[in-house]
Amino acid sequence: MNELRDQFLIEGRELLEQVGEALPALRAAQPGPALLDRLFRAVHTLKGSVGLFPLAPMGLVLHAMEDRLDTLRAAPATPEVVLALQDAAACCEAWLEEFASEDGLPDGAAAEAAALAARLRPGPGPAGGTGAAPSAGQARAAGEAETAWLVPLAARHAAALAAAWAEGRRVMALRYRPDAGCFFLGEDPLALLRRLPGLLALELSPRLPWPEPAQLDPYACNLEILALTLEAPDALRQVFRFVADQCVLAEVPATAPGNETTGNETTGGETTGGETPGRETPGGRMPDARTPARPLRVEPARIEALAARLGALAVTGNALAPLVARAAALDPALGRDLAERQAAIGRLVAELDGMVAGLRRLPLSRSFRRLPALARETAARLGKEATLEMAGEALEADRAIVEGLYEPLLHLLRNALDHGIEPPAERQARGKPPAGRLRLAARRAGERLEISLSDDGAGLDPERLRAAARARGVAGAAAMDEAALHALLFTPGFSTAAGVSDISGRGVGMDAVRAAIAALGGHVALESRKGEGITVRLSLPQAAALRALLLLRAGGEELAVPVEAVAETLRLPAARILPLAGLPGEAAAFVLRGRTVPLLDLGALLGLPRRAEGAAVTRVLVTAGAQPVGLAVEAFGRRLDAPLRPLEGLMAGMPGLLGTALDDEGRVRMVLDLPELTR
Amino acid sequence: MTLRLDDDTLHLEGDCGSEEAEPLLSLLLERPSRGIALGRARTLHTALVQVLLALRPRLVEAPTDPFLRQWIAPVLEDGSSNGAPELIQSAPPARHEGL
Structure with missing residues (x-):
């Protein structure tokens, strides 16, 4: 189940992007509180979701960023602080991409995190220096404190755990500290626990001692929930995704309970934003997730699929053109009607294309x-x-x-x-x-x-x-x-x-x-x-969905070139072609509006058979650009709007080729890179 | 109404939402000796569970809903004082063959 991970990556990139965009504004003499709030919220939200994945160093850095941002409410940021924050954000971005591709963080991540956290720590000392970097040991100790609750919890439920392990099951431990104000947000923490059919143990305790009954605020949540469950980590993350910043998840190591538990892959580390229950975290918990106007988040792959189908539709629409021509030859009135319908389809496709292009814009x-x-x-x-x-x-x-x-x-x-x-x-x-x-x-x-x-x-x-x-x-x-x-x-x-x-x-x-x-x-x-x-x-x-292509045949192959690479097409009588004597091969040239233009055979350029000699008229394509070149081809076809697909696999990076496109008969055509071929 | 007072017993019935937390607390503060009947409760909002945990009224009718019966009722019946943790409940995995 990768949905949650994918979502985390999308969201993480977005949040880091927001942070990266907002940070330079901190250099302003008087950055508004709204800016700090926005930064704080983005960092805090990301920190919350990071805890669900084995990204403890990133959590540490984000935590340090959050703390540093908090201090900026009182004192404006120095350039060193902004730089440290930018470096930290850049590092998190790099880690996020590393996590996306490698599913983990690089080896030195813990040390790097400690160094970044040290730079972010306020107070005397070299703000930009690497002076008081805490050791990796300290960082680990902090991580262990976060799961200190796990060992006694496991010990209290040793029998249930032993039974689960005897069956070879993995047991996850959860500590969920709902925000005091969670009831106001419509949250029902126990309802989430109800969704865990594999629940093995559940503990409820007050985070602060209960007040006198008369003093109890029934709408301030004062509960800590501890649970052991057989649910897979991904399933748990799914259930608790909206309160991720209030949860810590860890696998209970399958040893005798009470043994020292060292870090394991899911010991997510810090996620609660400090031990003080009342700590203020403005907009702390993924507020977007509940806002009705939340924009729909669509995976890029779906948009790509939509664009591909639309491309296929455009190609199918293009295929009507020769049919319309045939129909018109048989019955001009029918041909006209068909042509009208075809034009209407073309307009709709173009409109749709514009809309899809809008979806793909960044x-x-x-x-x-x-x-x-x-x-x-x-x-x-x-x-x-x-x-x-x-x-x-x-x-x-x-x-x-x-x-x-x-x-x-x-x-x-x-x-x-x-x-x-x-x-x-x-x-x-x-x-x-x-x-x-x-x-x-x-x-x-x-x-x-x-x-x-x-x-x-x-x-x-x-x-x-x-x-x-x-x-x-x-x-x-x-x-x-x-x-x-x-x-x-x-x-x-x-x-x-x-x-x-x-x-x-x-x-x-x-x-x-x-x-x-x-x-x-x-x-x-x-x-x-x-x-x-x-x-x-x-x-x-600005848009790349459909490309205007000119179809042509050269060297016996059906090919295509982007229209913008072509200045003009000519039918050149044999008499106008000037053979260039003394040069190797069959070099030739022709004069176009007073300018001598070299003439090459496109088929030969591509290592394909040359076109037959001796034709009375040669079809020539003149390339666009400062130094035009004539390319002799066998035939020109129609213009076509079709999506250009990049080359993949063995063909990727092949010089002279831009990609492939489907023509109106559904055949794959190579799309040539004319500037590359003719230089 | 999901909260009903009947002869000094507070009945929580059906899906009891957080809006009942305030009335529940008032009724319990009014007469701490009132008992709680959960036999017809289908779900209890956390806010209600919190009120019951903090005030520890007498449970006169155990819940029939499996989640409430297995995980919530034991702590409400557990008369132990304020020593943490308040509720400890575990179950052998054999009960969860369906997982």
Whole structure:
């Protein structure tokens, strides 16, 4: 049963995202109490759910964050404190992803948690330092105190436990301390216990001694509930999911009760938010879960499935076109009627597509927010200083785009820090501030999304690029202008980096960026001013659900290319094709509006059979871009709107291919990456 | 009404919600000697159980609902004073073959 775990991951990511977005605002001179409340609530809620999983170090860090945030109500945050909180949040995020993929935390997590907790602890001492890190032993002791109730509980019910173990059953222990105000929230703690058919033992006791009967407040819950049960941990978590922050779960180790119990996988550690029953926890317990207006949380996979079906529907709708044409040939009136209906279906599909695209939209911050911390870390590792400013991260785009952006942006960021930003001393010598400035900005440009990453580093040296191009035997390097030299950076294996570092690549970076962005339907451009820095611009579609494709045949294969990669299609009479003598192969060119354009055979480029020679007319596709190339094909087909599926398995990462699409007859077509093929 | 006073016995019947906690407490404070009849109670809200735990009235009719009978009634019958824990009840797993 993974539902709860999945839900926890979704929620955890959301909460950490909220925290990551809200933390920088703490630097403001007067952060409002609402901001602190929001941060506190997010951290507290996450801490509550973390206790249900074997993530004790994360619980410790969140607890420390919560305590630190609490102190900020009285005294404003220093930059060190904000930084410590940001590092802690980044660490929790990394752990969450580690848990998502590995089902556990890395080995050093406990020590790291202790160090982070120490940094977060208020009071004298180096706020940013690692001075008084508590030992792992201390952390463990804290964890044991949390389950100190377990041993006596097990001892009191030794007979029931022995019977369960004799049958080979696992026994879980639960301590549930309902919030004092829980009755007002409509909670009925014992009703939850009633839902456990495997209950072995139940204890009820007052958390504070009962007052005189006349003083009793019947609506303040003063109970602690201890239970032993045969329910599986996941089933228990499901039952107690809305009060997770009030529960501690642990497996009763199957030994003689009373033995020392060391930590085990489900000794979830701290989850109750302190021992004091009356402690104030604003909005402490997943308040969203009960609010009627709670947004519906849908798993991404379901949206994907919906989008896929819709894609199939669009394809099926496309398949009507040839039928309509056939019908019209037989009976023009019938053809017209059918064409009208087909157009109506097309409109509905387009509307639905827009709605599904809306469901798939995420803010860019989903990818952006992890970058500032990574920039800091990376810069520090390189002995440099840098800040990353962001703008426009609230813009939304298709989930595939937002998530697909992260890797290329990371590449670009590392490149900028490694090769762009100079070491502090060098910067000062050039009259720049010692800390490099990076700016990541997103804006809408018509239907597209433009994202730029600028640095104020050294920029590119055109002459060094030219020398590198010459050394690699790039044709025409001597005559290349700056733009052409910059474009070289995006070709595979081209790098001018003097040394290879562990931070950024061996000349694969920019090429990988171009390919990743192309797979998202975007393109990359670069501007550089020597000594002043580089700006890399990414232009992306905002939605990726359906792509406009041009169908064609080349080398005997039915293929497709994205329409935006095509400038025009031509029928070229044989007389206009100029064979280029003296060059190897069958190179040719033609003149298009006064410009000589090289002509290649698409089939041959793909390693497929060439098209038959000697046709009177050659069908040619001219690629879009600054340096157009003509590609001879055998035939053009129709335009088609179809979902582009990324390549998987063996095909993944195959150069020259963007993905596959289903055509109107339901056949799989390879979708070509023309810029990659023609450079 | 899920709370009924009948000849000095307080009957809790059906699904008894938290709204009965205040009247239940008042009626018990009024005459601590009143007994409690749970024979027709189907569910008891935790707030009611808490009032019964804190005031310990005499149980004159045991519940018939299995959960209440097995887990809640024993503590209400248990006359022990305020030493923690208040309620201890365990069952051998053999009773839970259905799990």
